Amino acid sequence: MKFAGLADKEEDAVRVEITILVENTTPALDLVGEYGFSVLVRVDGHPILFDTGSRDALIKNAPVLGVDLGAVEDVVISHGHSDHTGGLRLLVENSTERRFYAHPHAFSHRGVVLPKGKTRDISMPVSREEITASGGTIIATPAAREIISGVLVTGEVPRQTGFEDTGGNFIYRHGEGWETDYILDDQSLVIDHPAGLIVVSGCAHAGLINTLEHARELTGRGNIHAFIGGTHLMTAGEERMTQTIHALKEYNIDRLVVCHCTGFYPAAILYRELGGIVQKGESGFRMTI
Ligand SMILES: [Fe+2]
Numbered sequence: 001m002k003f004a005g006l007a008d009k010e011e012d013a014v015r016v017e018i019t020i021l022v023e024n025t026t027p028a029l030d031l032v033g034e035y036g037f038s039v040l041v042r043v044d045g046h047p048i049l050f051d052t053g054s055r056d057a058l059i060k061n062a063p064v065l066g067v068d069l070g071a072v073e074d075v076v077i078s079h080g081h082s083d084h085t086g087g088l089r090l091l092v093e094n095s096t097e098r099r100f101y102a103h104p105h106a107f108s109h110r111g112v113v114l115p116k117g118k119t120r121d122i123s124m125p126v127s128r129e130e131i132t133a134s135g136g137t138i139i140a141t142p143a144a145r146e147i148i149s150g151v152l153v154t155g156e157v158p159r160q161t162g163f164e165d166t167g168g169n170f171i172y173r174h175g176e177g178w179e180t181d182y183i184l185d186d187q188s189l190v191i192d193h194p195a196g197l198i199v200v201s202g203c204a205h206a207g208l209i210n211t212l213e214h215a216r217e218l219t220g221r222g223n224i225h226a227f228i229g230g231t232h233l234m235t236a237g238e239e240r241m242t243q244t245i246h247a248l249k250e251y252n253i254d255r256l257v258v259c260h261c262t263g264f265y266p267a268a269i270l271y272r273e274l275g276g277i278v279q280k281g282e283s284g285f286r287m288t289i
């Protein structure tokens with residue numbers, strides 16, 4: 001598949017505005033934090049909603065941040081976990097013709113096994129039927145696809161590095177039983193900007209470096225300008241942290257906005273090793289490229 005890309009344009013000819021609508025925390029008194037993630041990405045004015053948080057923070061924060069969710073026609077679901085899809089419940093209550101980009105596995109029944117052995121249900125809280133009934137069109141495929149010129153959804157991310165894993169004890173329902181969930185639905189959004197690739201990730205269960213590598217392969221571009229999103233480094237051991245930092249230094253990435261499932265200590269290590277390019281993304285964070 002050949003993507004049109006925006007790389008050949010002048011740097012200031014493509015305007016990308018990123019607004020974090022939902023993240024675990026916020027420094028703003030008029031916004032709420034909620035365990036989960038949701039971002040509005042505008043590319044030359046075209047709005048794309050990436051994930052929806054876990055409950056109602058999306059609906060509360062969007063108007064405060066000047067985001068009209070009614071005008072959003074493209075919704076990307078990074079993966080089916082409820083901290084990224086919980087806001088779909090309120091979103092689909094407002095019947096609107098929208099396109100929902102997801103991997104088919106996103107609609108599976110799934111859980112996480114907690115340290116003391118209990119299982120928590122973390123499935124998507126709305127069904128395919130409810131999304132369709134609201135006027136939504138579901139585009140469910142493991143393949144990469146282009147939303148608008150130069151803006152891609154990665155589809156399934158190949159697991160190439162030996163040092164990354166999904167970051168938890170995840171399971172999904174398979175027939176009568178449960179199987180290990182490798183979260184194959186995990187996908188990211190890639191903007192082929194003249195300044196370099198901009199990659200937006202939900203949890204990066206596929207691995208941060210696997211995700212960035214796949215973005216480079218899909219677009220044929222080596223230069224990564226910015227990463228924004230969850231990294232799921234919160235459960236990473238020393239080896240994974242070391243290898244991840246080594247790869248990020250090789251990429252010469254300009255901005256790393258870590259959010260959600262990055263964890264305090266991994267974020268602190270990234271900041272120590274990479275310095276001021278590392279920022280924490282919270283509800284209300286904005287950046288324009
Ligand atoms: Fe997740």
Ligand SMILES: [Fe+2]
Nearest residue numbers: 083202203261
């Ligand atoms: Fe998450």
